[in-house]
Amino acid sequence: ALITLRQLLDHAAEHQYGVPAFNVNNLEQMRAVMEAANAVDAPVIIQASAGARKYAGAAFLRHLILAAIEEFPHIPVCMHQDHGVSPAVCQRSIQMGFSSVMMDGSLGEDGKTPTDYDYNVRVTKTVTDFAHACGVSVEGEIGCLGSLETGMAGEEDGVGAEGVLDHSQLLTDPEEAAQFVRDTHVDALAIAIGTSHGAYKFSRPPTGDILAIGRVKEIHARIPNTHLVMHGSSSVPQDWLKIINEYGGDLGETYGVPVSEIQEAIKHGVRKVNIDTDLRLASTGAVRRFLAKNPKEFDPRKFLAESTKAMMAICKERYEQFNCAGQASKI
Numbered sequence: 642a643l644i645t646l647r648q649l650l651d652h653a654a655e656h657q658y659g660v661p662a663f664n665v666n667n668l669e670q671m672r673a674v675m676e677a678a679n680a681v682d683a684p685v686i687i688q689a690s691a692g693a694r695k696y697a698g699a700a701f702l703r704h705l706i707l708a709a710i711e712e713f714p715h716i717p718v719c720m721h722q723d724h725g726v727s728p729a730v731c732q733r734s735i736q737m738g739f740s741s742v743m744m745d746g747s748l749g750e751d752g753k754t755p756t757d758y759d760y761n762v763r764v765t766k767t768v769t770d771f772a773h774a775c776g777v778s779v780e781g782e783i784g785c786l787g788s789l790e791t792g793m794a795g796e797e798d799g800v801g802a803e804g805v806l807d808h809s810q811l812l813t814d815p816e817e818a819a820q821f822v823r824d825t826h827v828d829a830l831a832i833a834i835g836t837s838h839g840a841y842k843f844s845r846p847p848t849g850d851i852l853a854i855g856r857v858k859e860i861h862a863r864i865p866n867t868h869l870v871m872h873g874s875s876s877v878p879q880d881w882l883k884i885i886n887e888y889g890g891d892l893g894e895t896y897g898v899p900v901s902e903i904q905e906a907i908k909h910g911v912r913k914v915n916i917d918t919d920l921r922l923a924s925t926g927a928v929r930r931f932l933a934k935n936p937k938e939f940d941p942r943k944f945l946a947e948s949t950k951a952m953m954a955i956c957k958e959r960y961e962q963f964n965c966a967g968q969a970s971k972i
């Protein structure tokens with residue numbers, strides 16, 4: 642059944658677990674997330690980005706999520722919109738039936754320019770006002786996602802669009818976080834602790850100076866009743882990297898967020914853990930390997946089944962690692 646982010650994370654906080662939020666763009670990802678959740682009795686957060694809507698088409702994506710709920714009626718599913726760049730985007734998602742939206746006012750409408758506090762509060766408060774009137778949950782973000790190694794804000798290939806930021810922008814300030822929650826009434830708060838989106842998070846296995854789990858503790862101590870969200874939380878599995886690079890890929894050496902660090906963060910108030918890249922890596926590795934080993938195969942179902950299987954294994958691991966397994970039937 643459809644559940645709001647607030648309902649789900651309230652349960653997670655009460656029972657001390659975290660919920661992975663997987664990005665979904667296609668049927669294979671959707672099936673992987675749901676089959677894994679079904680196998681281990683885990684509740685689900687499906688999130689759709691603007692890129693996902695562009696790729697699949699908004700209606701196809703919406704019905705994919707509705708189909709998941711129809712096929713697995715006993716699994717609570719939160720239908721979440723990832724990184725909304727404006728109140729209008731969030732409003733449209735609510736109209737389409739999403740039970741939760743993220744208003745990411747830490748960046749401007751271009752999705753990459755850092756904004757100031759007042760702008761962030763203004764757009765986020767606008768969204769909480771109308772979303773809560775519709776019974777929809779809201780995630781906000783305070784602080785700018787980006788690398789403490791390079792000072793680069795944001796994106797994918799490690800190339801920051803907007804130049805170098807200082808540590809004060811890349812690490813969420815606990816006092817400002819508390820003020821932001823008071824000013825906006827968000828249900829969940831994404832914080833910046835040195836993670837970034839994509840496969841190139843860290844050039845070496847991260848230590849406390851570049852992945853600030855200590856900051857999670859400080860923020861949680863200041864606002865213990867706010868559900869915290871970690872973005873850029875893929876672990877970048879080294880075994881999948883190796884397979885990709887072995888079968889024609891060229892991703893080089895790179896590191897993600899160790900699961901043990903996420904587990905530590907879950908002990909200190911992190912309830913939603915965003916994961917997209919790990920499923921992309923598993924999918925790419927599985928498809929590359931299958932096609933290299935089966936040069937005569939041309940039925941896409943054959944290599945896509947490998948993709949689904951690889952993604953499903955990651956989903957299952959994360960449900961178990963975040964103590965989310967066994968919780969679906971208790972909600």
Ligand code: G3H
Pocket residue numbers: 664690691692693723724838839917918
């Ligand atoms: O926020 C980043 C997520 O990984 C979604 O990525 O915008 O390419 O769909 P996307």
Ligand code: 13P
Pocket residue numbers: 664723724837838839840871872873874875876915916917918919
């Ligand atoms: P990753 O790129 O680490 O998977 O993060 C995804 C994310 O934060 C989506 O909002």
Ligand code: NA
Pocket residue numbers: 688722723724743780915
């Ligand atoms: Na989100």
Ligand code: ZN
Pocket residue numbers: 724838872873915
């Ligand atoms: Zn994100």
